[in-house]
Amino acid sequence: MGLANKVLAGDVRAAARLISRIEDEAPDALAEMDSLYPHTGRAYIVGVTGAPGAGKSTLTDNLIGFFRKKNMSVGVVAIDPTSALTGGALLGDRVRMQRHSTDREVFIRSLATRGWVGGLARATIGAIHVMDAMGKDVILVETVGSGQVEIDIVRATDTTIVVLTPSAGDEIQMMKAGILEAVDVFVINKADKEGTDRLRADLEAMLVAKARRPGELPAAVVLTEAIHDKGTEELAGAIMRHREFLVSSGEMAIRQRERIRLELLETIEGFVKDFVHQLDGGDYLEKLVDELVQGRTNPRRAAMEITGRLAGELNGLKSRGKDGL
Ligand SMILES: Nc1nc2c(ncn2[C@@H]2O[C@H](COP(=O)(O)OP(=O)(O)OP(=O)(O)O)[C@@H](O)[C@H]2O)c(=O)[nH]1
Numbered sequence: 001m002g003l004a005n006k007v008l009a010g011d012v013r014a015a016a017r018l019i020s021r022i023e024d025e026a027p028d029a030l031a032e033m034d035s036l037y038p039h040t041g042r043a044y045i046v047g048v049t050g051a052p053g054a055g056k057s058t059l060t061d062n063l064i065g066f067f068r069k070k071n072m073s074v075g076v077v078a079i080d081p082t083s084a085l086t087g088g089a090l091l092g093d094r095v096r097m098q099r100h101s102t103d104r105e106v107f108i109r110s111l112a113t114r115g116w117v118g119g120l121a122r123a124t125i126g127a128i129h130v131m132d133a134m135g136k137d138v139i140l141v142e143t144v145g146s147g148q149v150e151i152d153i154v155r156a157t158d159t160t161i162v163v164l165t166p167s168a169g170d171e172i173q174m175m176k177a178g179i180l181e182a183v184d185v186f187v188i189n190k191a192d193k194e195g196t197d198r199l200r201a202d203l204e205a206m207l208v209a210k211a212r213r214p215g216e217l218p219a220a221v222v223l224t225e226a227i228h229d230k231g232t233e234e235l236a237g238a239i240m241r242h243r244e245f246l247v248s249s250g251e252m253a254i255r256q257r258e259r260i261r262l263e264l265l266e267t268i269e270g271f272v273k274d275f276v277h278q279l280d281g282g283d284y285l286e287k288l289v290d291e292l293v294q295g296r297t298n299p300r301r302a303a304m305e306i307t308g309r310l311a312g313e314l315n316g317l318k319s320r321g322k323d324g325l
């Protein structure tokens with residue numbers, strides 16, 4: 001039995017192995033994903049993002065507890081784009097979520113960046129699919145707020161939570177515009193600390209000033225003390241209200257479509273990059289790099305040349321009657 005069938009049969013170790021294969025960008029993992037794909041699209045996906053140390057993992061752990069009490073199964077994808085450099089952070093996540101590690105209805109998986117950023121977005125979508133196909137009701141995706149990965153992942157979730165802390169009041173100013181627009185629930189965590197009221201006032205003033213489209217649900221603001229499991233119900237309530245809004249307004253279908261578009265674009269990018277790396281055993285890419293270094297071409301012309309070869313190759317496959325993919 002292939003990994004995908006084992007995953008569908010509820011084999012947790014097969015799921016872990018398949019996610020590792022996806023992370024490694026192994027070609028056989030893509031074929032396995034083809035079999036899982038028809039079984040996806042049911043889970044509710046919640047993104048939890050924010051600055052390092054804001055309390056994302058502690059909050060995620062609390063949310064796991066909440067959803068489990070409601071008898072819902074939970075998947076967690078914890079992503080740290082900087083872990084390759086700093087190390088250690090993911091270990092912290094495992095420790096913090098350990099109280100659920102023996103619960104069969106909870107599946108927690110950390111992803112680290114090994115290569116380029118796009119690979120991480122693809123691996124994240126892959127891990128979400130695996131957990132979705134496993135039948136998880138809710139999937140929580142934890143990411144450290146940083147740049148493009150965050151924006152892509154935010155676009156891939158149904159409800160986006162941003163975790164702020166009172167001691168870092170400038171975070172709002174520093175947040176990328178694309179993220180601010182996409183936030184559905186603001187959490188002020190560490191509400192036991194000084195500065196909470198000010199941050200809340202700033203945040204609410206900002207939300208009032210921000211023009212929302214007619215009929216749009218304004219972003220919620222929730223105070224939590226994650227280490228004391230305080231505010232968890234309010235946070236879960238805000239998530240559920242947002243979910244109801246998405247369903248009743250038809251926005252859910254729009255987000256799902258956006259997610260599908262992102263995945264398609266990631267897949268195309270992956271195909272093209274793989275193709276380029278394999279051309280003449282990698283020599284073709286190096287040849288073009290040489291020409292660039294020597295100033296004999298420019299990136300756009302080199303890219304056009306590669307795209308031309310890709311088109312030629314695909315036509316060749318078609319005329320030989322293969323789909324090749
Ligand atoms: N005072 C206080 N500390 C908290 C609270 N919530 C979390 N912490 C502490 O903040 C630290 C970071 O918590 P994490 O949950 O690991 O934060 P994170 O955002 O997941 O961190 P990274 O994944 O490393 O970015 C830990 O030492 C927590 O115990 C809170 O409500 N109040």
Ligand SMILES: [Mg+2]
Nearest residue numbers: 056057093142
């Ligand atoms: Mg964490």
